[in-house]
Structure formats: C-alpha cells, structure tokens
Amino acid sequence: MAALGAPNNYVPRRILKKLQRSRTDSEPYQDLRNKLQILAVKSRTKPAFLGFPAGNTGLRQLGALLDLHQKVTAAPPPHFTKRPDVKDSFLKASMDVLCPKDPVLWLYSDIGVESLISRCIDGVLNEGYVLGYPRCCVEWHEAMRVPEMESCFRQIEERITTDPQMLKSIPGRTEMETYRFILLHWRVPYPDYALETTRQYPFAPHWACPSCLSRESNESEKLNNQYNELATNFDPKFAQAIERAASDSLRAYKESWTEESKKPNPSMDLLGNPLDTE
Ligand SMILES: [Zn+2]
Numbered sequence: 001m002a003a004l005g006a007p008n009n010y011v012p013r014r015i016l017k018k019l020q021r022s023r024t025d026s027e028p029y030q031d032l033r034n035k036l037q038i039l040a041v042k043s044r045t046k047p048a049f050l051g052f053p054a055g056n057t058g059l060r061q062l063g064a065l066l067d068l069h070q071k072v073t074a075a076p077p078p079h080f081t082k083r084p085d086v087k088d089s090f091l092k093a094s095m096d097v098l099c100p101k102d103p104v105l106w107l108y109s110d111i112g113v114e115s116l117i118s119r120c121i122d123g124v125l126n127e128g129y130v131l132g133y134p135r136c137c138v139e140w141h142e143a144m145r146v147p148e149m150e151s152c153f154r155q156i157e158e159r160i161t162t163d164p165q166m167l168k169s170i171p172g173r174t175e176m177e178t179y180r181f182i183l184l185h186w187r188v189p190y191p192d193y194a195l196e197t198t199r200q201y202p203f204a205p206h207w208a209c210p211s212c213l214s215r216e217s218n219e220s221e222k223l224n225n226q227y228n229e230l231a232t233n234f235d236p237k238f239a240q241a242i243e244r245a246a247s248d249s250l251r252a253y254k255e256s257w258t259e260e261s262k263k264p265n266p267s268m269d270l271l272g273n274p275l276d277t278e
Contacts, residue, residue, distance in 0.1 A: 011042065015065055016234065022065070024051075024058035029198075029245035034059065036231050036242065037205045038107060042066045045226060046132040046205065047113050050076075054103040063107040069114075071106040075099050076120040076127045084146045086153040093179035094149055133206040134219030140209035156182055189257055195250060202246035203227035203239075 024034040038059075040046035051059040054072040063070045078098050084091060106117050119125035128138035156179070160167060170181050197208040201224035212220035231239035 011066065018065055019062060020235070020238065022058050022062055024056065024062060027249065029242075029249040031058075032238075032242045032245050033205070035062065036203065036227055036238075038062050038066065038068070039234060040132070040205070040227060040230055041068060041107055041109055043230060044109055045230060047110065048106050048108040048117065048130050048132075050127060050131055051105040051107065052100060052102070054105040056105065059105055059107070063105070068107045068109055069111060071108075071114065071117060072103045073106065073117065073121050075102070075104045077123045078145060079123070079126045079142050080145055081143050082146055084149040084153070086150060087175075087179075089175040090153050090156075090179045091149075093176050093183055094152075096176075096180055097183045128206065131205065132223075134209075134212065134217070134223060136211050136217045136219055137206055137209040140211070141207065152183075152186070152188075156186065190253060195253070198246050198250055200224075202243050203231060 019035060019039075022035070023031060024038075025031040034049075034051070037046060037049050041049045049059075052075070060070065078095070086094075106113075108114075108117075113130065116125060116130045120127040120130055126138055126142060128141070129135075167178065170178050191207075193210065193213060194207050196213050197204060197206075197220070200213060201208055201220050204220055204224040204227060206220075206223075208220035209217070211217035215221070228239060231242055
C-alpha cells in the first residue's frame with residue numbers, strides 16, 4: 001500500500017485501512033466507487049464528491065477520516081437546455097421525482113470549491129463540473145434530458161390510453177400526483193450508456209457520453225485511467241476489487257432485468273399487483 005498523492009496529501013496507512021473497512025453503500029460496486037471518488041477528492045484529482053443522503057454515516061465518517069470539508073445542502077436541481085414539451089403537471093411531477101427532498105453531502109479539499117457548490121444549488125452551474133466530469137459528457141447528458149423526458153411522457157400517455165384500467169390502481173388525487181406515482185413505479189431498463197460505462201470505464205466517476213463510448217473523445221478514458229492509477233497506488237487489490245465488482249454488478253443487473261422483462265403482464269398494475277377488473 002503506497003502513500004496517496006503529493007506529500008501534502010499524505011494519508012497514513014492506518015487511515016487507509018480504516019477506509020477499506022468502512023461502508024458507504026449496501027451495493028458493493030457503489031461502495032467501492034464512493035471510496036475511490038473520495039480518495040480522488042483527497043488527492044485533488046476531483047474537486048468535490050456529492051453524496052446522498054447527507055445522513056449517510058459511512059460517507060461522513062470517511063470525510064472526517066480524510067480530513068475533508070463537509071457541507072450539507074439541498075440537492076442541486078437538474079439542468080435543462082430548454083423546457084421539455086410535456087404537460088405542466090408532468091413536468092412538476094418529474095422535477096419532484098428527479099430532485100431528491102433529502103439534503104445531500106458535499107466533501108471537498110479546497111475551500112474555494114464552496115462558491116461553485118453554491119452556484120449548483122442556485123441552478124446556475126451543472127454539478128457535473130464541480131464533480132470533475134468531462135465537459136463532453138456533462139453537455140451531452142444535459143442536452144439529452146429534454147428528449148428523454150419527452151419520450152417518457154409519450155410512453156406513459158400511450159400506456160394510459162391503451163390501458164385505462166391502470167389508472168384505477170393509482171392512488172393520486174390530482175393529475176400531478178398521478179404522474180408522480182406512475183414515474184416512481186415506471187419500469188425502465190438501465191440506459192445503455194450506464195451499462196457501457198461500467199463495462200468500458202469501471203473506475204470512472206460519471207456516465208460517459210456516446211463520443212467517449214465510441215472513443216471519438218478520449219476524455220472518459222483519460223479519467224478512467226487516472227482513477228485506475230489512483231486505486232492501484234492505494235492498493236492493487238482495491239483496484240482489482242473495483243473491476244470485479246463492476247462486472248458482478250453488470251451480471252446481476254442483466255439477470256434481474258431479464259427476469260423483470262418476462263413479466264409484461266397487462267393484468268398487473270405498475271406495482272405488479274393484480275388489477276381490479278370489475
Ligand atoms: Zn464524453
């Protein structure tokens with residue numbers, strides 16, 4: 001196990017051991033990714049780490065262990081390049097679902113990052129930049145949010161038209177509440193870019209854009225290599241564990257989704273409960 005980063009960011013071995021034993025998430029791959037990203041903040045490879053929820057004791061303990069600044073704020077609102085062409089009630093419901101109510105936790109080394117965090121909370125800056133993600137990926141995801149929301153809206157409207165029984169099983173009183181309930185229970189597969197990022201760039205802290213996934217851009221590859229090096233310098237076994245956990249999580253996801261997709265039963269509601277057919 002090597003010392004981490006530049007001499008001023010030296011982390012004693014006993015602290016690194018505590019870090020390995022700590023738990024930040026019940027899902028092993030997410031837990032290891034969190035730890036790697038927090039190490040990246042300590043070594044100043046990454047400006048800030050955003051953790052959810054703020055009360056996650058594993059994240060708070062790691063922040064304290066590595067002597068990082070901690071800040072609790074409301075979740076930053078999602079960015080849109082333009083207003084999606086959907087009903088107002090659907091837009092409100094989507095924002096409600098997309099933007100968590102619980103506070104989030106920021107961990108950072110440099111106090112100068114605080115003004116950038118404030119700009120994220122104010123909705124002026126996409127948090128991807130504060131989290132050290134490549135510009136091509138941040139811009140692509142931001143632009144994709146509009147067509148993704150419009151497509152989701154069309155699919156839900158189509159389902160309501162072809163399966164009016166479904167609405168009977170939904171407890172919402174207003175249109176907004178109904179949409180909110182549907183969105184919370186809408187079964188969608190993981191997007192391809194997320195699965196491909198896990199396969200190609202298991203150390204990367206973000207979801208790569210199509211340019212990065214087709215190797216037209218090398219930004220995600222560079223970041224993945226940088227994080228791989230950081231993990232390997234920390235402990236080669238830690239780096240190996242991340243690669244293994246990434247492929248395990250891909251396999252588990254593919255199996256669970258294959259099972260899920262065998263259940264397109266029109267007599268079930270969104271929760272999988274039998275519909276009242278009277
Ligand atoms: Zn990219």
